Amino acid sequence: MKTISDVTARVAAGQISSQKLTEECLSKIAELNPKLNAFITVTGDAALAQARAADKEIAAGRRIGPLHGIPISLKDLIDQQGVRTSAGSLVRADHVATADAVVTRRLREAGAVFVGKTNLHEFAFGTTSEDSGFGPARNPHDPTRSPGGSSGGSAAAVASGMSLGTVGTDTGGSIRIPSAACGVVGLKGEWGRISASGVVPLSRQLDHVGPLAASVADAWLLYNAMQRQADQIGDALEPASLKGLRLGKLSGYFFDRLDAEVERSVLDTIERFQQRGATVTEVTVPHATDMAAIYLHLVFGDAAEYHARTLAARPEDYTTPVRLRLEMARYVLAEDYIRAVRGKAIIAREVDRALGGVDALVLPALAVPAPPLGAVTMPVKGGPDQVRTLMLRCSQPFNLSGHPAMSIPCGRTRDGLPIGLQLVGHKGRTPALVQAALAAEAAISS
Amino acid sequence: MTITEWLAAAKADAETRGLPELIPMLDGLAQATERLRAADWNDNPDKDTPFDSVDAVDLALGRPNEDDQ
Numbered sequence: 001m002k003t004i005s006d007v008t009a010r011v012a013a014g015q016i017s018s019q020k021l022t023e024e025c026l027s028k029i030a031e032l033n034p035k036l037n038a039f040i041t042v043t044g045d046a047a048l049a050q051a052r053a054a055d056k057e058i059a060a061g062r063r064i065g066p067l068h069g070i071p072i073s074l075k076d077l078i079d080q081q082g083v084r085t086s087a088g089s090l091v092r093a094d095h096v097a098t099a100d101a102v103v104t105r106r107l108r109e110a111g112a113v114f115v116g117k118t119n120l121h122e123f124a125f126g127t128t129s130e131d132s133g134f135g136p137a138r139n140p141h142d143p144t145r146s147p148g149g150s151s152g153g154s155a156a157a158v159a160s161g162m163s164l165g166t167v168g169t170d171t172g173g174s175i176r177i178p179s180a181a182c183g184v185v186g187l188k189g190e191w192g193r194i195s196a197s198g199v200v201p202l203s204r205q206l207d208h209v210g211p212l213a214a215s216v217a218d219a220w221l222l223y224n225a226m227q228r229q230a231d232q233i234g235d236a237l238e239p240a241s242l243k244g245l246r247l248g249k250l251s252g253y254f255f256d257r258l259d260a261e262v263e264r265s266v267l268d269t270i271e272r273f274q275q276r277g278a279t280v281t282e283v284t285v286p287h288a289t290d291m292a293a294i295y296l297h298l299v300f301g302d303a304a305e306y307h308a309r310t311l312a313a314r315p316e317d318y319t320t321p322v323r324l325r326l327e328m329a330r331y332v333l334a335e336d337y338i339r340a341v342r343g344k345a346i347i348a349r350e351v352d353r354a355l356g357g358v359d360a361l362v363l364p365a366l367a368v369p370a371p372p373l374g375a376v377t378m379p380v381k382g383g384p385d386q387v388r389t390l391m392l393r394c395s396q397p398f399n400l401s402g403h404p405a406m407s408i409p410c411g412r413t414r415d416g417l418p419i420g421l422q423l424v425g426h427k428g429r430t431p432a433l434v435q436a437a438l439a440a441e442a443a444i445s446s
Numbered sequence: 447m448t449i450t451e452w453l454a455a456a457k458a459d460a461e462t463r464g465l466p467e468l469i470p471m472l473d474g475l476a477q478a479t480e481r482l483r484a485a486d487w488n489d490n491p492d493k494d495t496p497f498d499s500v501d502a503v504d505l506a507l508g509r510p511n512e513d514d515q
Contacts, residue, residue, distance in 0.1 A: 293481040300475075328471050331456045333447065339482050346487050 001214035008066040018069025022051040025071040038156040042116040050113040068111030073163035076117035079198040088120040090133040101198025110225040119153030122322040127391035131319040145370040148181030150174040155182035165213040173395025176407035180366035180420025187219040191402030203302035206399040239438035243277030248358035253288035259368040265411035265419045283354040297340035300329035351401035365407035365420030404430040
């Protein structure tokens with residue numbers, strides 16, 4: 001995969017133009033999108049106009065920074081002024097954004113070029129990107145399989161070179177799950193650090209906005225540009241040293257129900273870190289087995305509130321599976337929602353405690369490789385389990401807790417499907433997590 | 447409302463609304479709700495005066511309450 005970090009210096013030096021990079025992405029979209037359905041809207045003419053303007057500015061010595069002239073995409077849940085935000089639903093088929101989302105504005109100010117809006121699980125309410133009003137997105141490594149979700153089109157776009165980076169959202173794993181399934185890097189920062197204004201919500205208390213990219217360094221470039229200006233630090237972070245890095249391996253629940261090849265790859269990777277000098281201790285989240293129930297009640301309650309009026313007026317405009325899940329969500333009782341709110345606080349405390357004495361937690365990003373489209377269950381250790389349960393199992397805890405978490409590729413199955421490793425950092429220390437991920441990425445690729 | 451009562455009412459409502467596909471899905475939601483209600487952080491008025499729910503779990507697990515140190 002071409003990385004932003006590689007091409008940006010060439011753009012700055014005038015060795016390659018933004019127009020050329022953008023044309024390459026648009027050409028890939030024209031070639032691959034009919035098969036992968038990663039994009040709902042392609043803004044080719046506007047992107048080329050942006051690219052030509054960027055080239056003029058850069059040639060005149062007015063380069064803004066490393067994202068200037070770089071073609072990226074946005075999950076079609078994120079507003080871009082003058083462009084439809086469909087949320088993957090026919091409910092919003094005619095909705096044209098009147099303003100940029102905050103993250104779109106920040107990336108625009110950083111000089112990024114927007115090539116289009118990517119496909120997703122309708123309203124981000126699912127993990128496979130197959131229930132979209134615009135048809136299923138497909139995995140570039142095997143188009144009979146899901147790219148993960150809900151930011152499935154975004155991950156597919158980066159993995160196949162249709163854009164050099166992208167912006168997704170993550171309510172229960174929707175950045176990290178597709179990143180793992182498509183073999184790219186996904187960064188969900190600490191909750192509340194990146195603005196979600198101008199982004200269609202699923203659950204406001206769990207929604208995170210963040211980048212998917214071809215490398216950890218690229219993910220940081222995008223993340224840094226999306227932060228509040230006061231929080232922005234250097235565009236390039238130094239990798240941490242693996243020697244002496246303290247990792248907490250989450251045990252029990254997090255390794256109980258894994259695909260055998262995922263488990264092997266993640267354990268081998270952790271062993272490799274140890275060989276390079278990292279110390280690994282086993283840590284736990286005592287209420288891990290309650291997390292799915294907590295998550296379900298929170299997301300259902302929040303989604304039911306947001307969709308109630310439209311669901312009553314236009315139920316036929318939702319895909320059937322998402323409509324049924326939204327209808328079911330309306331039966332959650334207030335007392336159970338409140339129990340879930342309290343459970344969320346407990347999980348946050350327990351993840352903080354698991355991080356006590358270590359620099360980062362390590363676990364799989366996704367329990368299984370990319371599932372076949374239409375699969376209801378998948379085989380894992382201990383017997384088959386529901387795809388939806390398996391997809392969320394390793395990622396949703398850190399939406400409940402709000403801790404920053406990243407997925408980085410750590411291997412492939414025998415069938416060539418990517419496997420993702422997850423690192424989780426301390427609140428208030430997302431850059432330190434990225435530095436650990438830079439070291440992990442280097443160790444994995446060496 | 448008990449989960450049994452809630453589930454029966456929800457299924458009847460789904461049937462009335464012409465959404466029979468919801469009925470098996472509601473069984474799954476009921477299982478998750480059972481798990482939530484059985485969690486050890488839940489308070490009852492016939493138990494001791496509640497601590498903050500997070501602190502109550504710490505106490506139940508025998509861990510020190512950081513706020514008191």
